[in-house]
Amino acid sequence: MEKVTVLPPDKLVDGWIAPEFLPEGEDKYYIRNRQTKQPQGGWRHLTSDEIERLIKYENTASSWDTIWVTDEFTPRMLKNNHFYGTVRIGRVVDCALQFHDLRLPTGITNSSIHSCDIGDDCAIHDVHYLSHYIIGDRCMLFNIQEMSTTDHSKFGNGVVKDGEKEDVRVKIQVMNETGCREVFPFDGMNTADAYLWAKYIDDKPLQQRLASITQNSFDHHRGYYGTIGEGCVIKTSQIIKDARIGACCYIKGASKLKNITINSSEAEPSQIGENVILVNGIVGYGSRIFYGCIAVKFVIGTNCNLKYGARVINSIMGDNSTISCCEVLNNLIFPAHEQHHNNSFLIAACVKGQSNMAAGATIGSNHNSRSNDNELVAGRGFWPGLCSSVKHSSVFASYCLLAKGSYSFELNIPLPFSLISNNEMEGRLEIIPAYWWMYNMYSLARNSWKYKNRDKRITKIQNIEFDTYAPDSMEEALQARSLLALWTGRAAEVADGAEPGNGKETVLKGMGLLESRPEQVEGLKVLAEGLEKSRREELVRHPVEAYHSYGDMLVHYAMRNVLDSGLGIGKLAELASGERVSDWVNLGGQLMPESEVDRLRADIRSGILKDWNDIHARYNELWKQYPEQKLQHSLHCLKAVMGDDILDKERFGEAVARERRILAEIVEKVTESRAKDMVNPFRKATYRNEDEMRAAVGTLEDNSFVKQVRKECAEMLEALEALSQRM
Numbered sequence: 001m002e003k004v005t006v007l008p009p010d011k012l013v014d015g016w017i018a019p020e021f022l023p024e025g026e027d028k029y030y031i032r033n034r035q036t037k038q039p040q041g042g043w044r045h046l047t048s049d050e051i052e053r054l055i056k057y058e059n060t061a062s063s064w065d066t067i068w069v070t071d072e073f074t075p076r077m078l079k080n081n082h083f084y085g086t087v088r089i090g091r092v093v094d095c096a097l098q099f100h101d102l103r104l105p106t107g108i109t110n111s112s113i114h115s116c117d118i119g120d121d122c123a124i125h126d127v128h129y130l131s132h133y134i135i136g137d138r139c140m141l142f143n144i145q146e147m148s149t150t151d152h153s154k155f156g157n158g159v160v161k162d163g164e165k166e167d168v169r170v171k172i173q174v175m176n177e178t179g180c181r182e183v184f185p186f187d188g189m190n191t192a193d194a195y196l197w198a199k200y201i202d203d204k205p206l207q208q209r210l211a212s213i214t215q216n217s218f219d220h221h222r223g224y225y226g227t228i229g230e231g232c233v234i235k236t237s238q239i240i241k242d243a244r245i246g247a248c249c250y251i252k253g254a255s256k257l258k259n260i261t262i263n264s265s266e267a268e269p270s271q272i273g274e275n276v277i278l279v280n281g282i283v284g285y286g287s288r289i290f291y292g293c294i295a296v297k298f299v300i301g302t303n304c305n306l307k308y309g310a311r312v313i314n315s316i317m318g319d320n321s322t323i324s325c326c327e328v329l330n331n332l333i334f335p336a337h338e339q340h341h342n343n344s345f346l347i348a349a350c351v352k353g354q355s356n357m358a359a360g361a362t363i364g365s366n367h368n369s370r371s372n373d374n375e376l377v378a379g380r381g382f383w384p385g386l387c388s389s390v391k392h393s394s395v396f397a398s399y400c401l402l403a404k405g406s407y408s409f410e411l412n413i414p415l416p417f418s419l420i421s422n423n424e425m426e427g428r429l430e431i432i433p434a435y436w437w438m439y440n441m442y443s444l445a446r447n448s449w450k451y452k453n454r455d456k457r458i459t460k461i462q463n464i465e466f467d468t469y470a471p472d473s474m475e476e477a478l479q480a481r482s483l484l485a486l487w488t489g490r491a492a493e494v495a496d497g498a499e500p501g502n503g504k505e506t507v508l509k510g511m512g513l514l515e516s517r518p519e520q521v522e523g524l525k526v527l528a529e530g531l532e533k534s535r536r537e538e539l540v541r542h543p544v545e546a547y548h549s550y551g552d553m554l555v556h557y558a559m560r561n562v563l564d565s566g567l568g569i570g571k572l573a574e575l576a577s578g579e580r581v582s583d584w585v586n587l588g589g590q591l592m593p594e595s596e597v598d599r600l601r602a603d604i605r606s607g608i609l610k611d612w613n614d615i616h617a618r619y620n621e622l623w624k625q626y627p628e629q630k631l632q633h634s635l636h637c638l639k640a641v642m643g644d645d646i647l648d649k650e651r652f653g654e655a656v657a658r659e660r661r662i663l664a665e666i667v668e669k670v671t672e673s674r675a676k677d678m679v680n681p682f683r684k685a686t687y688r689n690e691d692e693m694r695a696a697v698g699t700l701e702d703n704s705f706v707k708q709v710r711k712e713c714a715e716m717l718e719a720l721e722a723l724s725q726r727m
Contacts (some may be wrong), residue, residue: 009062016085016115016132017151019161021222029086029115029133032375036088036117043068043088050075059083070120077107077277085115090122090137091545097123097140099233099250103595104140114148119230121425136230138246145238147228151243156282158184159218170259171312172297174198174332175350176375184214184691187244187261187282189614190462191318191334192588194299195350196600198332205605214605214613229264236642246270246285247309248594254278261288268302268459284319285459301335309342318353318589319462320455326357328365334380335464335589336451349376353464354451361402362388379416380474380586381447395482398446398473399436410533414483415546416476417444417553421538428537433480433546440621441666442673444468445709459614463623464589469557471584471591471633477550478582478640479529483528484547485510487540491524511597518544551641552662558638559659562630563719572635573647580636583631591631592622656720663713663720670709 007015016028023030046054051064053075061067061083072091078275081686089108091466096105104123111127118124119137128260132149135141138425150160158170165641171182174194181198182187197210227239234240237254246264253274262283264270270283273290281295284302289295295312298571301319305691308324315328318335325342333355339346344357347364348573361384363376374393384390389406397416407420411429419435436444465472489510490500500506513521528538540546562572583594600618603609609618638646638655645651677683678700687693700706 008712017164017223020150021458028223031219031221032117032132032134032225035225039070039090039120041071043070054078055396061087074107077105079107079109081108081110083335084113087113087115088117090118091120092316093121095121096590097121097138099140102140102142102233102235104142106704117225125447126341129666133226135229136232137230138231139228140233140235141228141319142235144234144236144240147234147240147243148228149224149242151222153226154218154259155187155224155226155242155244156259156280157186157214157261157472158216159186159215159220161222163222163401164276170297172299172316173330174316175330177330177348184211184314185280185282185297186214186217187263188279189299189316190301190588190616191316191332192462192590193612193615194316194332195334195586195588196597196615199350199600200701202441203601203605205600209604209607212255212614217612226323232264259439263302263459265459265488267640268416286456286499295559301462302459303455318452319457319460319464322481334586335462336454349378350382351376351378351382351396353589354380354466355382355507356390356445358386361385364390379476381468381473397470399447399468401435409536410532411531413531415480416473423539428539429532430539430540430541433484433543434549437549438542438545440673441669442705444465445666445670447706449705449708452479460597462589463550463619464559465586465591465626469553469560471581471630472586472601473635474557474634475582475584477553481547481550482507484540484543484550485514486528487526487528488513488521488524488543488547491526492520495524514544514547552658554637554641554659555655556636556662559655559662559720560716561634563716565631566629569649569652573630575632576635576639576647580640581633584633587619590619591626591630596622599682653724656724658718660717663716667710667713674703674706 020468022028022602045062045072046067046069047690050073057076057079059081062085064265066086067083068088070091074092077092077094082556092107096103104125106121106123106337108124111124112129115129116130116132117134119135119139120138122139124141127144127147129146129148133147152164154161156170159171161264172185173179173182175181175198181201183194183197200206211677226243228245229249231248232245234251237251239256239258241258242255244261246262248269249262249264251272252271254272254276254501256277256279258279260278260281262270263285264271265285268286268635270286271288271290275292277294279296281298283300284304286302287300287304288305291307292309293306297314298312299316300306301317301321303320305322310323310325311327312323315331315333317323317333318337320335321333321337322340324340326344327710329347331346333352334351336354337351339357341359343360346357346364350362363384376390376394378394378396381396382396384402386404388402388404391407391410394411396413399417400413401419403419403421407422415431415433416433417433417436421430423430423601435467448466474665487510489506492509492513493500493506526540526543528540531538575589581593584591585594585597587597606613609615642655646655684693
């Protein structure tokens with residue numbers, strides 16, 4: 001434990017950078033001088049008259065020779081302050097600043113200022129200790145206990161400075177509590193960077209290069225000052241240490257902000273509220289953190305919310321995400337995650353975005369061993385329902401919904417859009433594949449729209465696929481059809497008294513039943529295999545409907561991309577030649593072929609991609625290629641469902657006709673899904689009459705999203721007609 005020591009008075013001024021860490025020929029302020037903005041006309045020394053007047057207003061200084069001002073300086077605006085070291089003060093004139101209901105005169109009062117640069121027209125009042133900061137223009141600092149910066153400040157970045165040991169480096173242990181997937185955070189890190197680093201831990205040269213790139217992205221010298229961007233308002237806060245805060249940030253009532261970067265701008269201001277503790281982390285642009293939240297070792301993306309006592313530790317959170325109340329430990333969370341409930345718990349997981357954690361959902365409760373949890377991986381759209389508990393290690397395909405229940409065994413669910421339930425009465429796991437498409441089209445159709453609508457980012461570092469029907473989910477749908485065919489074929493063989501097989505003949509038998517003789521499947525007990533680490537039955541419900549629903553999804557996916565492309569049948573057939581790219585990676589929310597990820601890793605290892613800017617530029621290059629890759633994949637999916645010759649001019653009409661039918665069903669199912677809420681007698685029971693209910697929830701005819709779906713489907717029908725005429 002460190003002890004209080006007595007220092008000579010000159011150490012109040014000179015104890016900044018130890019001589020051994022200063023480059024030859026440089027003084028302790030050489031980095032500060034690079035960081036600060038020179039005022040128009042420069043700084044000047046105080047006049048003897050100004051010094052006399054400052055003393056009259058009860059100001060003191062370790063040396064008045066080290067206090068610098070501009071030509072626009074009004075001494076009476078500085079009262080009862082103590083200045084130490086070199087302090088440079090921008091324009092001070094008789095005016096005031098206002099932010100919301102807070103109005104303060106410009107100037108400095110009742111404060112202790114140590115070696116700081118202060119911008120023009122600032123209002124600094126009752127700041128008890130302000131040390132080694134560069135304050136931008138028009139900032140309001142009011143009633144702050146301590147604002148200080150150390151000479152070894154890193155502002156939340158996972159680097160070490162001259163003379164520091166490796167054990168002081170900030171590392172974030174994502175996806176796994178053991179630390180085996182730890183990454184070094186840095187300003188500008190997104191979930192693609194984190195996943196690339198954390199996932200491929202077996203690629204040791206890649207790990208070494210990413211660590212080296214991150215360390216070399218920041219100056220290793222000591223002596224960087226904390227910065228407060230122009231137009232910031234910081235009031236009634238306790239400790240702000242080693243902080244880099246962007247422009248127009250609003251901080252009120254914070255308890256502790258230490259070793260942190262808060263990105264903020266006039267267009268995307270960030271906000272930190274009451275009783276917040278943030279330590280060792282990066283906050284993205286336009287994010288809001290308030291009401292007693294605690295975050296330690298973290299990266300929070302752009303346009304994110306932490307609120308109502310959330311605890312986020314050793315985790316990285318993607319853009320457009322919200323976490324309230326709950327506890328989140330050792331996670332890598334891709335963009336558009338929602339978690340709002342105090343009694344939800346998420347630990348040691350990689351959740352791949354567009355996800356929602358319901359009240360009472362417990363992911364990672366340490367109930368499978370006495371050691372650290374392993375990990376859970378969930379595809380886009382993961383939704384563990386009310387009071388669901390899931391055991392590590394488990395894997396879920398895209399858009400899986402877990403019904404309420406305690407899942408006591410590890411799960412591996414490869415069927416997307418499924419409802420998984422634990423039937424305790426029958427002692428078995430049950431799954432309804434393609435559940436969303438069959439029974440909740442309203443939510444499914446609304447999914448893509450709501451995530452695009454909630455994307456308020458102006459600074460878009462991360463590329464994100466918001467479309468529900470994309471190569472990752474649709475590739476899973478293709479594999480799901482094959483599994484359903486296999487399991488149906490096995491069920492038929494068991495019913496015939498034969499030994500169930502796992503080969504091609506069994507798959508073809510099941511496919512024939514599902515496509516041509518669905519009535520024969522109704523009496524079969526279709527059991528899955530390998531979905532749960534147990535000896536219980538794994539029952540597949542409604543296999544025929546699920547098989548055909550997956551097929552409709554795939555056709556709809558293809559036809560939407562065809563219409564968006566505007567290409568003719570000849571060019572489409574050309575794009576659909578060759579083999580289907582079946583291996584895709586969700587890299588932090590951006591989809592790309594696995595081969596491109598392998599090339600990316602190779603180019604990082606070899607040094608072709610020299611730094612994070614180069615890596616991010618590669619992401620953007622791949623994002624430009626993605627629409628055509630997605631179109632190609634969708635065409636191959638169409639061929640897999642309807643035959644290789646479906647893109648012949650004569651046969652293509654069948655796909656168009658099927659899409660017409662699908663669009664009509666989408667409108668019908670969206671309307672039905674929403675209508676259930678309108679006709680449910682129990683929902684009606686809380687209202688006095690129909691008028692009160694209409695006033696509270698509206699009518700089906702007035703529902704804006706139902707109208708939007710009808711409009712979009714009508715437009716697609718028109719586009720299909722135009723496409724048919726061009727064929």
